[in-house]
Amino acid sequence: MRAKHINPFVPGWTTILLVVMTFRPAIFSTPQIATTDIPYKRAVDRHLHGLSSNTRISGGHDAKLADHPWQVALVAADDSDNTRAEFCGGAVIGEHWVLTAAHCLLGVPNQAAIKILVGTDTLDAAGRRLTVDYFKPHENWVKTGHDFDIALVHSSEVLTGTVALWKGTDAQFENQTFVVSGWGAIAWKPDPPRSIKLQAVPVKFVGKDLCGSPVSYGSRLTDNMFCAGDYKNGGVDACTYDSGGPATWSRQAGIYLVGIVSWGDGCGEAKKPGVYIKVSNFAQWIKTQTHQEVF
Ligand code: 4AZ
Numbered sequence: 001m002r003a004k005h006i007n008p009f010v011p012g013w014t015t016i017l018l019v020v021m022t023f024r025p026a027i028f029s030t031p032q033i034a035t036t037d038i039p040y041k042r043a044v045d046r047h048l049h050g051l052s053s054n055t056r057i058s059g060g061h062d063a064k065l066a067d068h069p070w071q072v073a074l075v076a077a078d079d080s081d082n083t084r085a086e087f088c089g090g091a092v093i094g095e096h097w098v099l100t101a102a103h104c105l106l107g108v109p110n111q112a113a114i115k116i117l118v119g120t121d122t123l124d125a126a127g128r129r130l131t132v133d134y135f136k137p138h139e140n141w142v143k144t145g146h147d148f149d150i151a152l153v154h155s156s157e158v159l160t161g162t163v164a165l166w167k168g169t170d171a172q173f174e175n176q177t178f179v180v181s182g183w184g185a186i187a188w189k190p191d192p193p194r195s196i197k198l199q200a201v202p203v204k205f206v207g208k209d210l211c212g213s214p215v216s217y218g219s220r221l222t223d224n225m226f227c228a229g230d231y232k233n234g235g236v237d238a239c240t241y242d243s244g245g246p247a248t249w250s251r252q253a254g255i256y257l258v259g260i261v262s263w264g265d266g267c268g269e270a271k272k273p274g275v276y277i278k279v280s281n282f283a284q285w286i287k288t289q290t291h292q293e294v295f
Pocket of ligand 1: 237238239240241242243261262263264265266267268273274275
């Protein structure tokens with residue numbers, strides 16, 4: 001999981017320098033977002049890495065697809081090697097629908113550029129790549145931000161492993177533990193490697209009192225987001241290439257999708273837990289966008 005997250009809201013000198021250095025010819029046509037924040041581009045432009053950080057993810061363990069049947073990966077279609085092509089996670093929420101993060105679709109030129117990888121928890125094993133015939137980032141999401149960081153991806157083929165959406169309130173999240181999963185890198189290297197094997201890690205819900213405090217994320221935390229991790233100690237978190245993937249909540253009645261991996265300052269740092277999109281806020285949007293195929 002990855003390097004220091006550059007806050008795209010406030011383009012500090014490092015951000016500006018990074019954009020200038022990496023996008024010299026295209027500076028004027030490039031939006032105010034660090035290239036390292038574009039998962040698809042990270043997958044297709046290997047040389048664009050280079051932020052430094054000493055953060056790392058720990059506490060994850062190998063996970064089986066059977067225990068996370070809704071987990072899929074988004075891969076760059078033009079690279080047949082999944083260990084390089086994987087750029088985001090996603091969750092199956094209906095027979096043809098995958099829920100992911102809107103920022104995962106940044107820089108994706110068209111549907112043909114991406115595939116949905118299903119049927120494997122190991123990036124170097126076969127699996128199947130399914131055709132995407134439509135995708136839709138939330139209309140309120142702005143390319144330079146993280147609010148409304150939610151998107152739907154439509155598969156031309158039938159998907160299995162659907163997870164139920166959590167539609168209750170987040171008032172019940174206090175003291176709860178969720179599970180986040182993905183193929184994100186497990187340790188920082190200059191070119192952060194993904195995990196070949198699917199990883200899963202329990203993350204504790206962190207309330208707005210802490211996560212929205214000035215030492216944490218302040219007003220960057222919107223009502224469409226919640227935090228999870230280990231606030232005090234850090235160490236358990238999602239990171240680069242986990243984006244778009246699921247945070248689930250296991251309850252007596254079943255397992256529910258509560259969050260989508262979205263952003264965070266660094267990965268696994270104390271007082272900087274992972275930030276997730278609150279799926280329950282988007283139940284109506286999902287219902288409308290999927291023409292009631294998911295509700
Ligand atoms: C990312 O860049 C990213 N620690 C995803 C999750 C987190 C940080 C960054 C949370 O895709």
